[in-house]
Amino acid sequence: MEFKEAQLDDLIQHEHPLILEDLQSMFQDYKEDDDEVDDSDLIHAQNFESKCVICGLGIDWYHRYYYKCSQSSCSYSLHKSCRELSTTIRFPAHPIHNLLLKKMSYSWSCGSCSTRHEGGICYHCSTCDYKIDPRCATFSDQTMTIHHPGHPHPLICVTLEPTLSKCHSCGKEHDKGVFYYCITCFNFSIHIDCVTLPFKFCTDHHVHMLTLSCFSDLPGYIKCRICEGNFDNKFWLYQCSKCRFYMHLHCKTSRGDIFSRGKSRHTR
Secondary structure (H helix, E strand, C coil), X not given: CCEEECCHHHHCCCCCCEEEEECCHHHCCCCCCCCCCCHHHHHHHHCCEEECCCCCCEEEHHHCEEEEECCCCCCCXXXXXXXXXXXXXXXXXXXXXXXXXXXXXXXXXXXXXXXXXXXXXXXXXXXXXXXXXXXXXXXXXXXXXXXXXXXXXXXXXXXXXXXXXXXXXXXXXXXXXXXXXXXXXXXXEEEHHHHCCCCEEEECCCCCCEEEECCXXXXXXXXCXXXXXXXXXXXXXXXXXXXXXXXXXXXXXXXXXXEECCCCCCCC
């Protein structure tokens, strides 16, 4: 059996330069009446999908950063974390030893998912001859961690089991579904129904598209046009500031069948 120490250049073999892309750049400090940003560009960015050439998992808006080929005609793309893989990792399923990035010259099976590989790159423990592929090594980063322009820190899904908790974007308690938590802020969580809401959407109740507002400073007399309830400035809302049309997040999620929806992701 031949093991060869691998470097990141062994993973990233592409003939063109790569550039780092920020899928949420136009959402940062976005103002609803900003004529320089087209609504269709915002919708297209949030619906972006690609596939990472390293781990094979999807790339979307919630990853925020990814590397792409500098040539517009080339679809080569990869997660930021896959482009910046460490040559040494600790893996939860094999905590007793470090795993080193290796280049294999024969067929092998991943010790985590049992996928059979013909050569290629793996993380390997020389003491136990334990091997995992890059997909399993990066699975947590790609599927459990997201970025959202409504919060300054990454959000992590720490459980796949339904849990009762308060959502800090809509202000309601949810008795089913999963939550994303911020490990930097104390007691900050967002329900999956709210974190996957479209940034822009159309409703039968208003002539213009409504915009998700994560940082609002509304006067106290403003009412929700759907339920006629009051607003709390701590929570997110949908608005058309031009017409002073405002709507609670929970009025969108609880009455989703009456709205025309764009594409949105509800599972990770």
